[in-house]
Amino acid sequence: MWWHQHNLCFRHPIEEDYSSGDLDKKVATIAETDDSADSEVIDSHKRREILSRRPSYRKILNELSSDVPGIPKIEEEKSEEEGTPPNIATMAVPTSIYQTSTGQYIAIAQGGTIQISNPGTDGVQGLQALTMTNSGAPPPGATIVQYAAQSADGTQQFFVPGSQVVVQAATGDMPTYQIRAPTALPQGVVMAASPGSLHSPQQLAEEATRKRELRLMKNREAAKECRRRKKEYVKCLESRVAVLEVQNKKLIEELETLKDICSPKTD
DNA sequence: TAGCCACATCGTCAACCTAG
DNA sequence: CTAGGTTGACGATGTGGCTA
Numbered sequence: 001m002w003w004h005q006h007n008l009c010f011r012h013p014i015e016e017d018y019s020s021g022d023l024d025k026k027v028a029t030i031a032e033t034d035d036s037a038d039s040e041v042i043d044s045h046k047r048r049e050i051l052s053r054r055p056s057y058r059k060i061l062n063e064l065s066s067d068v069p070g071i072p073k074i075e076e077e078k079s080e081e082e083g084t085p086p087n088i089a090t091m092a093v094p095t096s097i098y099q100t101s102t103g104q105y106i107a108i109a110q111g112g113t114i115q116i117s118n119p120g121t122d123g124v125q126g127l128q129a130l131t132m133t134n135s136g137a138p139p140p141g142a143t144i145v146q147y148a149a150q151s152a153d154g155t156q157q158f159f160v161p162g163s164q165v166v167v168q169a170a171t172g173d174m175p176t177y178q179i180r181a182p183t184a185l186p187q188g189v190v191m192a193a194s195p196g197s198l199h200s201p202q203q204l205a206e207e208a209t210r211k212r213e214l215r216l217m218k219n220r221e222a223a224k225e226c227r228r229r230k231k232e233y234v235k236c237l238e239s240r241v242a243v244l245e246v247q248n249k250k251l252i253e254e255l256e257t258l259k260d261i262c263s264p265k266t267d
Numbered sequence: 268t269a270g271c272c273a274c275a276t277c278g279t280c281a282a283c284c285t286a287g
Numbered sequence: 288c289t290a291g292g293t294t295g296a297c298g299a300t301g302t303g304g305c306t307a
Contacts, residue, residue: 218291219279219292222292223294224277226292229294230294
């Protein structure tokens with residue numbers, strides 16, 4: 001688990017007496033002491049009761065940033081195409097070089113000048129690579145086009161199950177397709193029958209299943225994005241640790257030098 | 268080569284947060 | 288108040304390194 005593996009150099013005050021390791025021990029102790037056959041019933045429910053959520057890493061970083069100047073706040077993520085993660089670019093540390101997850105190098109000079117350099121064009125920017133989640137074993141009917149429409153920009157759009165839109169380019173001899181997140185549905189388009197129009201229990205069940213699958217898919221994507229952000233956050237912290245270590249070393253050396261100057265040896 | 272272990276990744280659940 | 292987004296926690300699975 002990430003929190004276990006990346007035991008970083010700071011701990012949130014709230015977290016101090018409630019670390020994950022302690023929790024695991026606590027849970028394990030309970031599991032051990034409960035020797036009845038019901039111990040299996042304890043399972044995740046009891047475990048979850050014990051495991052209260054830690055403050056999110058964003059919150060931790062934002063709280064730290066309010067206490068310590070120089071620690072960046074994690075703000076609303078801008079799109080990946082913009083390249084420079086805001087949480088890195090806003091760091092006010094002297095002459096530091098960072099590499100972002102997108103491969104860009106960010107140099108922050110002493111005067112606060114920020115330089116961004118691309119190591120090379122390593123892919124198509126601005127076009128999100130998507131993978132079809134139903135490519136392996138598609139559920140029955142998953143590939144059925146639900147609706148097709150001509151959008152305002154002249155492209156042909158097909159709404160497929162799973163809140164995605166397959167867009168066919170309007171120009172060119174060879175038809176090209178893109179999978180996009182639908183920005184806005186054309187007026188009058190209803191993705192599925194509204195609950196009011198459902199009659200039979202079977203229809204209601206299907207609607208519930210559809211909603212659940214949609215929610216799971218969204219959450220799946222959200223979890224991926226969340227993990228990506230967290231990795232970036234860890235990288236940012238690691239960069240900062242490296243910078244501060246160098247700074248610390250320099251200050252110690254400076255202190256030693258000053259000590260030598262102020263108290264010359266008398267032998 | 269099989270078995271084991273540590274670690275990484277992913278999907279899911281559920282608690283929490285926030286915009287509307 | 289509610290719907291939807293965020294993220295900690297958990298369990299399952301994959302992978303690479305090590306050892307017998």
